[in-house]
Amino acid sequence: MSRVRFIHSLLFFSHLLVCVLLGLIVVNGDAQKEFYIVFLKDQPADAEFALQSHINLLSNLKGSDLDAKESLVYSYTRSFNAFAAKLYEDEADELSDSSSNIDAGVAGITPQSESFADEGFGPPPAKWKGTCGHFANFFRIKLIGARYFKLDGIPDPNDILSPIDVDGHGTHTSSTLAGNQVPNANLYGLAQGTARGAVPSARVAMYKGVGVSIFDPKQNMYPLISGDRVAKSSASMENARYCFEDSIDPQKVKGKLVLCKLGTWGIDSVVKGFGGIGAIIESEQFMDAACIFMAPATMVNTTTGDTVSKYINSTRSPSAVIYKSQEVEIPAPFIASFSSRGPSPGSEHLLKLDL
Structure with a gap:
């Protein structure tokens, strides 16, 4: 009898071990x-x-x-x-x-951008051996090299298998360094002037391997509510503070400005997609650079966020409005905290822009 019991225990233990190992495989697979x-x-x-x-x-x-x-x-x-x-x-x-x-991360470039137009440039230097590979439509007089590298050959669903820029980062950085002079540049009427890179006469070879509100309010004030008050249920209240898409109720969001904590980018679009007016986004990040939003939104630090939250919780009918951004003049030099200014501490042989 004891032997049978031992065998049953051993079989149970073996089954449990297999379940644990399968669980580990699933976790790693995710x-x-x-x-x-x-x-x-x-x-x-x-x-x-x-x-x-x-x-x-x-x-x-x-x-x-x-x-x-x-x-x-x-x-x-x-x-x-x-x-x-x-x-x-x-x-x-x-x-x-x-x-x-x-x-x-990856970079890339937008070849049709005016920052990389060919006007004013002669043929590329004869000694230049760069290429755009089979992406022939990329090769210009200003843009003289564009390559895409993905050594494992596995397609990335979030990317395009070409030197094209999918998130704006590569176009931003390369035009900052070598973009042409572009007159009357502006962001929906903001900061109008001539945009140019540090060295407009330079050519570009790109190898691919950042709140501004541009919306005018339609009325003086809108109902204001915090993310936890638009939760689908009490169970989703914590995630609703961050306005995660699967945690908030569209009916509670509709027609309102929503105070959200920053958990992931794009929550302004989530609020707008659910019929909301816009979002006030509370962030712990050092806010020395403007963010561009796809819907009416503004970003505030935690101190201001706490003030807005107290106002919501102490007022019967809280309301607010987000105005279109205004230009301000900031004395130079001023470099954003995320800037990759040089020299590189990792290697003196790695060239970096030293502003």
Whole structure:
């Protein structure tokens, strides 16, 4: 009898172990690997040594040479010491806590932008060997190189398999550096003037591997409500503070301005899509740069957010309005906190704009 009981216990334990292992597989399967570039401060002695040091670092992180080699996408060994790898977010965080510098993301360019028009330029220098590959429509006189790199060949549903810019970042940064003079540039009438890059006469080769409210209010005041008061239920109240799409009730949002905490970008569009008038977004970020919103919105710090919240909770019929942004003059020099001003602390051989 005791033997039968032992066998049943053993079978139960084995079944439980299989369930636990399957659970771990599911959890790991839900995580999404992203591309990261890891910059190392030391200069490589030679390419072979640098490659092995990159594999060793990944092997220590992942626990095996095989996983390290599968994760490694490319090693940079000429001008600076770095490598590209496919990592989970927690793995990138672990590397970031070490002496490595981690970067992630893609760039790209919008070739039809006036900042990259050909007028005033002669043919590209004869010694220029750059190319736009099979993206022939990119090659211009101002824009003389455009390439797209995705070494693993796996399509990204959030990207386009070409040098085209999908989020504006690459176009923004390249035009800041080398954009042509563009007269009468403005954002829906704001900040009208001539836009130009630091060196308008420069040509551009792009290799792809940031609140302004532009809306005029239709009336003097609108009903104001906080995110937790438009929750679908008491269970979704915490998420509703951040105006997450699946946590708020469209009927409670309709026709109102909503106070939301910043949890993810795009909550202004969520509020507008549910029939709301706009959003007041409370952020803990250092607000020294304007954000562009797709719906009427404004961003405030936590102190102002607390004041708005107290007003909502102490007033029978709270109301507010978001006016169209106004221009202000700020004495130069003034650089936003997110700026990548040089020189690079990671490598003196990595060229960065030093404003």
